[in-house]
Amino acid sequence: MEPFTEHTGVVLPLDRADVDTDLIIPARFLKRTGRTGYGDMLFFTLRFDAGGMPLQDSTFAKPQYRGATVLVAGPNFGCGSSREHAAWALREYGFRAIIAPSFANIFAVNAAQNGVLTVVLPEERVRQMLETAAAREGYQLTVNLEQQTVTDGFGRRDRFEIDPFTKHCLLHGLDAIGLTLQASDDIARFESSRPAWMPRVTT
Amino acid sequence: MKPRTIIDKIWDAHVVRSAPEQPDVLFVDMHLVHEVTTPQAFEGLRLAGRRVRRPDLTFATLDHNVPTWPRSQPVTDPISRRQIAALEDNCRAFGIRLEGLESRRQGIVHIIGPELGLTQPGMLIACGDSHTGTHGALGALAFGIGTTEVEHVLATQTVPLRRPKTMEVRVEGALPPGTTPKDLILGIIRQIGVGGGIGHIIEYTGSTIRGLSVEGRLTVCNMTVEGGGRAGIIAPDDQTFTYVAGRPYAPPGRLWDEALAYWETLPTDPGAVYDRRVDVDAATIAPFVTWGTNPSQSEPVTGRVPDPSAVRDPAVRRAIERALTYMALRPGTPIQEIAIDRVFIGSCTNARLEDLRAAARMVAGRRVHANVRAMVVPGSQQVKAAAERERLDRIFTDAGFEWREAGCSMCLGMNPDILGPGERCASTSNRNFEGRQGPGGRTHLVSPPMAAAAAIAGRFVDIREWRA
Numbered sequence: 178m179e180p181f182t183e184h185t186g187v188v189l190p191l192d193r194a195d196v197d198t199d200l201i202i203p204a205r206f207l208k209r210t211g212r213t214g215y216g217d218m219l220f221f222t223l224r225f226d227a228g229g230m231p232l233q234d235s236t237f238a239k240p241q242y243r244g245a246t247v248l249v250a251g252p253n254f255g256c257g258s259s260r261e262h263a264a265w266a267l268r269e270y271g272f273r274a275i276i277a278p279s280f281a282n283i284f285a286v287n288a289a290q291n292g293v294l295t296v297v298l299p300e301e302r303v304r305q306m307l308e309t310a311a312a313r314e315g316y317q318l319t320v321n322l323e324q325q326t327v328t329d330g331f332g333r334r335d336r337f338e339i340d341p342f343t344k345h346c347l348l349h350g351l352d353a354i355g356l357t358l359q360a361s362d363d364i365a366r367f368e369s370s371r372p373a374w375m376p377r378v379t380t
Numbered sequence: 381m382k383p384r385t386i387i388d389k390i391w392d393a394h395v396v397r398s399a400p401e402q403p404d405v406l407f408v409d410m411h412l413v414h415e416v417t418t419p420q421a422f423e424g425l426r427l428a429g430r431r432v433r434r435p436d437l438t439f440a441t442l443d444h445n446v447p448t449w450p451r452s453q454p455v456t457d458p459i460s461r462r463q464i465a466a467l468e469d470n471c472r473a474f475g476i477r478l479e480g481l482e483s484r485r486q487g488i489v490h491i492i493g494p495e496l497g498l499t500q501p502g503m504l505i506a507c508g509d510s511h512t513g514t515h516g517a518l519g520a521l522a523f524g525i526g527t528t529e530v531e532h533v534l535a536t537q538t539v540p541l542r543r544p545k546t547m548e549v550r551v552e553g554a555l556p557p558g559t560t561p562k563d564l565i566l567g568i569i570r571q572i573g574v575g576g577g578i579g580h581i582i583e584y585t586g587s588t589i590r591g592l593s594v595e596g597r598l599t600v601c602n603m604t605v606e607g608g609g610r611a612g613i614i615a616p617d618d619q620t621f622t623y624v625a626g627r628p629y630a631p632p633g634r635l636w637d638e639a640l641a642y643w644e645t646l647p648t649d650p651g652a653v654y655d656r657r658v659d660v661d662a663a664t665i666a667p668f669v670t671w672g673t674n675p676s677q678s679e680p681v682t683g684r685v686p687d688p689s690a691v692r693d694p695a696v697r698r699a700i701e702r703a704l705t706y707m708a709l710r711p712g713t714p715i716q717e718i719a720i721d722r723v724f725i726g727s728c729t730n731a732r733l734e735d736l737r738a739a740a741r742m743v744a745g746r747r748v749h750a751n752v753r754a755m756v757v758p759g760s761q762q763v764k765a766a767a768e769r770e771r772l773d774r775i776f777t778d779a780g781f782e783w784r785e786a787g788c789s790m791c792l793g794m795n796p797d798i799l800g801p802g803e804r805c806a807s808t809s810n811r812n813f814e815g816r817q818g819p820g821g822r823t824h825l826v827s828p829p830m831a832a833a834a835a836i837a838g839r840f841v842d843i844r845e846w847r848a
């Protein structure tokens with residue numbers, strides 16, 4: 178997994194609550210069997226019309242947000258379907274950090290697995306960021322994971338909370354499977370004491 | 381010993397490894413697999429040269445993008461076909477049981493788990509799908525996971541999870557006439573909001589929940605994620621045990637007694653505390669219809685589309701305005717004046733036998749409205765066969781409904797069953813997000829009898845007094 182230490186980037190404001198993973202990437206684009214090729218379909222209905230032509234007035238089309246890598250959005254970001262494609266699409270499009278007042282549980286895990294940091298900040302502060310990003314061209318934020326801070330170019334500094342293990346894995350780009358496999362003995366011990374009534378499947 | 385909730389009991393019984401500041405590593409008793417969220421996980425295994433640790437605790441089916449036309453016809457979409465073939469190949473290569481397109485046991489993963497007895501009380505279940513909480517209805521702890529976690533379960537048969545908080549949703553009283561478990565869960569989500577359960581596992585308790593059939597409980601637990609909950613669970617009781625008994629994967633012989641003795645220890649101890657509690661009065665439940673683009677945006681069928689200008693909070697106001705624009709609804713419109721184009725009776729929320737029976741009761745002897753195209757997609761081939769034994773298929777087809785093969789179908793618009801742009805649908809599924817059932821499609825979530833009645837009337841009707 179790609180490590181995350183510090184990242185500075187242009188902010189794209191997505192001023193809505195409950196952004197669901199169907200909006201992030203619609204189901205009809207989930208039929209690929211690889212992890213790539215989703216970035217172009219990110220937020221498809223917000224970026225393209227029914228005929229697939231780019232929407233000129235979409236936030237994503239505005240020149241000041243071109244190359245944006247920090248997404249700021251409303252509460253309950255990533256709700257709905259568990260599709261990790263949402264995280265793959267965001268990452269492939271270029272986003273490294275998402276700032277919102279809250280995230281859906283499965284999405285937050287998926288994001289971290291793909292080196293995308295989800296930053297929880299208070300709703301009022303996120304609102305200010307959304308408004309600043311809408312008003313000020315080239316508004317950038319720096320997210321520092323080690324320090325757990327978000328800073329802007331105007332001396333503002335916000336601290337965020339993150340659970341220590343997720344932080345550790347993100348900082349070092351660690352793969353959870355590798356870590357768990359180190360505990361193979363524990364798994365084997367657990368397996369040997371499982372009750373016999375539990376179902377088993379044969380091919 | 382300190383009194384514990386059922387959530388704590390099952391969690392504690394599955395901890396393989398626990399270390400400070402780290403997520404608990406939990407053992408997965410059954411890993412359910414489907415075609416959409418797994419190809420990348422199997423690919424990851426291959427690249428790392430890893431094997432599936434426990435094929436005997438892994439079970440696969442095809443549901444999300446299978447066509448629901450007769451199985452004798454081929455899958456025409458080449459990309460769907462490739463995804464289906466990928467799961468078939470992966471199951472063959474890694475020795476995993478697959479209930480594929482030809483299987484009489486094929487169906488939506490959350491329907492067939494309970495139906496086959498793969499879901500049992502006290503188990504920990506994982507699946508790369510957000511509606512995995514469904515299985516909690518039998519007293520199992522069941523988590524929806526992402527694809528990287530699917531790979532983790534395949535490789536280690538464990539999942540690392542941080543312990544969520546616990547939340548009790550207690551429902552007391554009798555469900556009013558004309559309401560169903562679907563209305564109950566829509567009402568709960570209406571009360572707690574779509575983010576209300578974030579970070580929590582919800583135990584549903586109270587006399588109303590006890591009074592629900594197992595199939596009704598499955599509907600309630602199914603939509604837990606729509607309220608943000610990490611998982612939903614209902615303590616097992618005699619109804620649960622009766623439901624599990626005799627199913628293909630139920631514990632046989634002496635093992636049954638052993639299992640039962642354990643299952644009876646699972647319910648929450650008196651005096652156990654939850655991090656949060658919400659009380660719901662069953663009398664407040666009505667036949668609900670969603671008018672917006674998230675499952676909390678609903679009104680009783682006797683109500684009207686809300687007026688955003690009456691809402692003070694600017695963020696909420698804008699959200700309602702955006703939803704109404706997308707749904708093409710005017711504030712103040714009576715719900716019963718909303719005319720519909722399509723009806724979908726199906727999905728892991730509402731495609732079990734009881735759901736189809738309730739819908740069929742509305743339909744018997746009537747005709748689908750001339751402006752409406754209506755379809756019934758049973759949740760599994762077994763549900764389909766059982767319904768056909770009761771001749772429910774005839775009731776539906778005589779009325780002009782399409783009667784399909786099992787799958788997710790128009791719940792998510794991955795197969796050819798989709799809404800056209802601007803089409804309005806009464807749907808028994810669980811998500812009314814923008815474009816969920818097809819680009820530009822407009823979804824109203826309702827119970828099976830409400831959807832069936834809407835198909836006949838061409839608009840939403842109050843099934844408590846409606847006579848066609």
Ligand code: SF4
Nearest residue numbers: 511727728788791792
């Ligand atoms: S029926 Fe719908 S919600 Fe259920 S598993 Fe299938 S796509 Fe998901």
